[in-house]
Amino acid sequence: MANKALIICFIVALMAAEIGFSASALWATSTKAGKETTTNLKFYFHDTVSGSSPSAVRIAQAPVTGSSKTLFGAVLMADDPLTEGPDPKSKLVGRAQGLYGSACQSELGLIMAMNYQFTEGEYKGSSFSILGLNQAMDPVREMPVVTGTGRFRMARGYALAHTHWFDKATGDAIVMYNVTIIH
Numbered sequence: 001m002a003n004k005a006l007i008i009c010f011i012v013a014l015m016a017a018e019i020g021f022s023a024s025a026l027w028a029t030s031t032k033a034g035k036e037t038t039t040n041l042k043f044y045f046h047d048t049v050s051g052s053s054p055s056a057v058r059i060a061q062a063p064v065t066g067s068s069k070t071l072f073g074a075v076l077m078a079d080d081p082l083t084e085g086p087d088p089k090s091k092l093v094g095r096a097q098g099l100y101g102s103a104c105q106s107e108l109g110l111i112m113a114m115n116y117q118f119t120e121g122e123y124k125g126s127s128f129s130i131l132g133l134n135q136a137m138d139p140v141r142e143m144p145v146v147t148g149t150g151r152f153r154m155a156r157g158y159a160l161a162h163t164h165w166f167d168k169a170t171g172d173a174i175v176m177y178n179v180t181i182i183h
């Protein structure tokens with residue numbers, strides 16, 4: 001009889017281990033992390049600083065910004081459309097909203113604090129955040145994805161930004177983002 005009870009206890013413990021459940025205390029339970037998902041996203045980011053309806057506007061600058069070749073100290077607020085293709089008229093999939101500013105004196109290095117929110121498909125309503133330096137003159141630069149919301153809760157990852165088109169005269173740019181997210 002005692003043996004039977006012991007065996008049942010053993011089986012229950014095994015089953016608990018199997019589903020990754022550990023009952024250490026009532027107020028704090030933990031579940032084993034399930035399978036992680038890796039998502040790859042590709043979209044085009046349209047940053048327009050020129051014209052009568054720019055998508056990024058300068059909101060602050062330092063006394064030295066005007067004499068700096070990198071516009072050191074300038075801070076912009078952006079609400080940039082994200083599209084499926086490089087054509088600005090292609091399908092809108094989301095928006096990149098937030099701040100970027102010139103944080104580098106020797107070359108154009110933008111510190112990005114931006115939220116990328118999706119409005120289409122499976123990731124509609126979900127977002128991720130990028131916080132890092134964007135060495136804008138490099139053809140490809142890597143930036144960290146710090147976390148997200150919705151489908152991207154607890155996400156981590158990185159974005160590879162490729163300049164698709166850049167107008168030196170105005171500063172307008174179209175950038176292809178290739179984002180790898182684990183969530």
Ligand SMILES: *[C@@H]1O[C@H](CO)[C@@H](O)[C@H](O)[C@H]1NC(C)=O
Nearest residue numbers: 040042160162177178179180
């Ligand atoms: C996107 O990034 C992934 C992972 O870094 C890479 O394997 C893939 O080739 C890239 N795709 C494009 C179109 O750049």
